[in-house]
Amino acid sequence: MGDFNQSVILEAIRRSGEGLSRIELVEATGLSAQTVTNITRRLLDDGFIREAGRTINGPGKPRVTLRLIAESRFSVGVHLDPAIMTFVLLDLSGAVVRRMAVRTPKKDPRRIVEAMATTIDSLITAAGVDRSRIAGVGVAAPGPLDPAMGTVIDPPKLLGWHRVPLRSVLAEATGLPVTLEKDTTAAAVGELWTRPGSSDDSFVFVYLGTGIGAALARDGDVVRGNTQNLGEIGHIVVDPDGPACLCGSRGCVEVVCTPQAIVEQAEHAGVFPDDREASDVEAVEARFTQLCERAAAGDGPAARVLRQAAGHMAVLTAVLTNLLDVDRVVFGGPFWPRLSDVYLREIPGRLERLSATRAVRTLPVAGTVVGVDVGAVGAACVVLDSVLTPRTTDLLLEH
Amino acid sequence: MGDFNQSVILEAIRRSGEGLSRIELVEATGLSAQTVTNITRRLLDDGFIREAGRTINGPGKPRVTLRLIAESRFSVGVHLDPAIMTFVLLDLSGAVVRRMAVRTPKKDPRRIVEAMATTIDSLITAAGVDRSRIAGVGVAAPGPLDPAMGTVIDPPKLLGWHRVPLRSVLAEATGLPVTLEKDTTAAAVGELWTRPGSSDDSFVFVYLGTGIGAALARDGDVVRGNTQNLGEIGHIVVDPDGPACLCGSRGCVEVVCTPQAIVEQAEHAGVFPDDREASDVEAVEARFTQLCERAAAGDGPAARVLRQAAGHMAVLTAVLTNLLDVDRVVFGGPFWPRLSDVYLREIPGRLERLSATRAVRTLPVAGTVVGVDVGAVGAACVVLDSVLTPRTTDLLLEH
Numbered sequence: 195m196g197d198f199n200q201s202v203i204l205e206a207i208r209r210s211g212e213g214l215s216r217i218e219l220v221e222a223t224g225l226s227a228q229t230v231t232n233i234t235r236r237l238l239d240d241g242f243i244r245e246a247g248r249t250i251n252g253p254g255k256p257r258v259t260l261r262l263i264a265e266s267r268f269s270v271g272v273h274l275d276p277a278i279m280t281f282v283l284l285d286l287s288g289a290v291v292r293r294m295a296v297r298t299p300k301k302d303p304r305r306i307v308e309a310m311a312t313t314i315d316s317l318i319t320a321a322g323v324d325r326s327r328i329a330g331v332g333v334a335a336p337g338p339l340d341p342a343m344g345t346v347i348d349p350p351k352l353l354g355w356h357r358v359p360l361r362s363v364l365a366e367a368t369g370l371p372v373t374l375e376k377d378t379t380a381a382a383v384g385e386l387w388t389r390p391g392s393s394d395d396s397f398v399f400v401y402l403g404t405g406i407g408a409a410l411a412r413d414g415d416v417v418r419g420n421t422q423n424l425g426e427i428g429h430i431v432v433d434p435d436g437p438a439c440l441c442g443s444r445g446c447v448e449v450v451c452t453p454q455a456i457v458e459q460a461e462h463a464g465v466f467p468d469d470r471e472a473s474d475v476e477a478v479e480a481r482f483t484q485l486c487e488r489a490a491a492g493d494g495p496a497a498r499v500l501r502q503a504a505g506h507m508a509v510l511t512a513v514l515t516n517l518l519d520v521d522r523v524v525f526g527g528p529f530w531p532r533l534s535d536v537y538l539r540e541i542p543g544r545l546e547r548l549s550a551t552r553a554v555r556t557l558p559v560a561g562t563v564v565g566v567d568v569g570a571v572g573a574a575c576v577v578l579d580s581v582l583t584p585r586t587t588d589l590l591l592e593h
Numbered sequence: 594m595g596d597f598n599q600s601v602i603l604e605a606i607r608r609s610g611e612g613l614s615r616i617e618l619v620e621a622t623g624l625s626a627q628t629v630t631n632i633t634r635r636l637l638d639d640g641f642i643r644e645a646g647r648t649i650n651g652p653g654k655p656r657v658t659l660r661l662i663a664e665s666r667f668s669v670g671v672h673l674d675p676a677i678m679t680f681v682l683l684d685l686s687g688a689v690v691r692r693m694a695v696r697t698p699k700k701d702p703r704r705i706v707e708a709m710a711t712t713i714d715s716l717i718t719a720a721g722v723d724r725s726r727i728a729g730v731g732v733a734a735p736g737p738l739d740p741a742m743g744t745v746i747d748p749p750k751l752l753g754w755h756r757v758p759l760r761s762v763l764a765e766a767t768g769l770p771v772t773l774e775k776d777t778t779a780a781a782v783g784e785l786w787t788r789p790g791s792s793d794d795s796f797v798f799v800y801l802g803t804g805i806g807a808a809l810a811r812d813g814d815v816v817r818g819n820t821q822n823l824g825e826i827g828h829i830v831v832d833p834d835g836p837a838c839l840c841g842s843r844g845c846v847e848v849v850c851t852p853q854a855i856v857e858q859a860e861h862a863g864v865f866p867d868d869r870e871a872s873d874v875e876a877v878e879a880r881f882t883q884l885c886e887r888a889a890a891g892d893g894p895a896a897r898v899l900r901q902a903a904g905h906m907a908v909l910t911a912v913l914t915n916l917l918d919v920d921r922v923v924f925g926g927p928f929w930p931r932l933s934d935v936y937l938r939e940i941p942g943r944l945e946r947l948s949a950t951r952a953v954r955t956l957p958v959a960g961t962v963v964g965v966d967v968g969a970v971g972a973a974c975v976v977l978d979s980v981l982t983p984r985t986t987d988l989l990l991e992h
Contacts, residue, residue, distance in 0.1 A: 429947065521819050550736070553747075
């Protein structure tokens with residue numbers, strides 16, 4: 195139980211911000227005074243925490259405040275998106291120290307891994323952080339993953355990946371331990387790591403990227419599933435009148451709810467007078483941004499398209515919450531900020547009507563507290579998690 | 594940790610069948626010899642286990658085999674179905690000692706509770722078991738449940754229930770502690786309790802009753818969700834061409850996959866020459882049985898209807914396994930035995946094609962090991978669970 199208790203103490207100190215005394219740690223964790231003394235001595239020796247001032251509270255020994263040394267460890271988070279790669283450097287407090295973004299090289303997975311390694315070097319150098327303090331690299335990638343191979347399984351728009359063991363190639367190129375995680379799972383880890391009072395949080399995280407995925411947190415822990423692939427929701431039908439899908443059905447999330455699908459719905463609705471010239475991810479993203487801007491500016495057809503998209507998303511969240519029975523819904527991912535106004539206005543009421551448990555509770559719907567980089571930040575938090583709780587993620591690391 | 598270790602030891606002894614010695618318990622559980630000695634002494638004092646013979650293995654003290662006293666505790670399981678109520682009496686080994694079934698009284702929930710209490714009395718009396726040895730009554734009911742009220746929330750075909758606090762009324766009528774559980778959840782508990790080697794089992798249980806529900810086991814434990822309502826899957830769309838549903842969509846599980854829906858599909862397909870005379874649950878069930886018998890006898894149209902039903906069920910299981918990322922699919926419930934031949938032939942291949950993780954694993958599909966009474970047996974196992982692990986289900990009990 196040593197590692198577990200150490201992580202409980204370090205987590206309590208981290209979340210306190212201002213630091214805690216040993217007596218406050220005993221109260222906060224329920225551990226014995228002796229255990230707290232032993233573990234905090236080890237954490238002081240290892241340079242994770244420091245003594246930061248004494249408080250005198252009446253008679254007796256003064257209380258020594260123990261505070262996290264945020265700059266004692268860092269981690270790198272990478273979000274691999276078909277259009278753009280985002281890199282963040284986090285310190286042990288979870289704060290983003292540095293951020294970079296580069297366009298994702300086309301077609302060749304090995305060039306993508308090279309670009310990753312180069313940018314990670316630049317990020318660390320630019321931040322002026324000693325490489326020995328980097329606990330590792332977390333990569334958030336679109337699922338499904340092959341956890342044994344340490345790679346992604348042929349994601350749409352990222353072809354040829356099943357031959358490239360991303361985790362080990364990147365570990366070799368950077369000399370750092372690499373953890374691979376689904377972008378959706380990473381996002382849920384980021385939400386748990388960042389949100390105050392999340393120690394018993396249970397939510398479904400709906401991730402709006404180039405694809406749509408979900409992740410699950412139950413009682414303060416992320417649930418990864420038996421092959422680390424929990425949350426593949428691309429073929430849940432949300433619109434029986436929707437377009438045909440390659441899976442053989444119709445109106446699946448993948449052909450109705452993605453940014454590309456929403457842009458196509460807007461094109462069919464006549465929101466854009468001209469034909470789109472390119473069909474790659476950047477062209478789609480540009481149109482998607484225009485669509486959201488027009489809707490926000492009061493354009494009727496554009497607003498109708500987004501309200502309809504919100505309706506489809508409400509059907510999806512109802513399927514997820516009715517099946518998973520969580521306490522709330524969290525949205526996030528690169529496309530979330532552009533949709534948040536409409537979705538937060540439209541979805542809660544529709545979800546309420548579709549909820550199997552509407553007689554016993556309401557389901558709050560919110561955006562992630564982490565912001566647009568939640569995938570990359572979450573991937574870095576996965577690595578910090580492995581610093582704080584060595585046991586749980588040991589198996590995911592490869593050096 | 595005392596209760597937890599006790600449950601680990603009792604579970605190891607129960608699952609061994611033939612019994613285990615203290616040394617074998619140390620090896621099987623990883624607990625210290627001292628802990629095993631202390632806990633087994635307590636279990637002997639409480640009459641849960643007995644010493645059953647000595648084995649001499651070379652020099653040293655002979656080993657004493659410790660065996661479960663199956664008749665030390667019993668529990669009652671009740672399955673509340675709109676058509677029929679099933680009652681089982683289980684001993685602590687999980688064996689069914691006695692079984693009864695009565696028709697569910699129509700319309701008045703209080704008459705149903707009275708009938709339950711009367712039948713429970715008959716069951717206990719008929720088995721000749723001392724009432725003081727009954728640990729409690731587990732009731733498996735169709736969800737959703739209101740866990741605070743201890744009742745079901747207006748299930749279709751069981752109207753007026755939200756005013757009747759089933760759990761406390763039945764506890765008062767029987768003088769026994771009553772646990773209320775969704776029938777699907779109870780079924781998953783029954784599967785875990787009964788199947789050998791299920792201590793790290795992860796599966797989705799698809800329950801085929803008057804309605805269709807799911808339950809989830811993860812790493813050997815049932816996951817109940819935050820309001821005990823995990824697994825409400827009635828409005829997952831499995832056939833975009835299916836009939837309209839009250840939820841506003843089309844082709845939901847509730848209007849496509851239930852026995853009633855399958856009977857209606859058979860009627861449309863001309864399997865039955867005449868109109869059905871009654872529309873109540875018994876009439877539907879009689880036709881459903883005929884349909885399955887005709888399909889088994891080689892009737893083409895009947896077989897086609899069931900193959901199509903299997904296809905819809907494959908879509909549903911793909912949604913569940915892609916989202917939940919479990920290791921296997923278990924089917925059960927009152928309608929399962931009549932469908933098992935067709936479903937086990939049709940579903941695995943279709944599921945494989947729809948699985949997001951087909952590149953990394955196959956998903957076994959099987960029927961429950963418990964049999965047709967899995968809801969009632971599972972509800973009784975929930976109570977036995979609370980004997981073995983007092984902490985986890987304390988909150989669900991009301992006396």
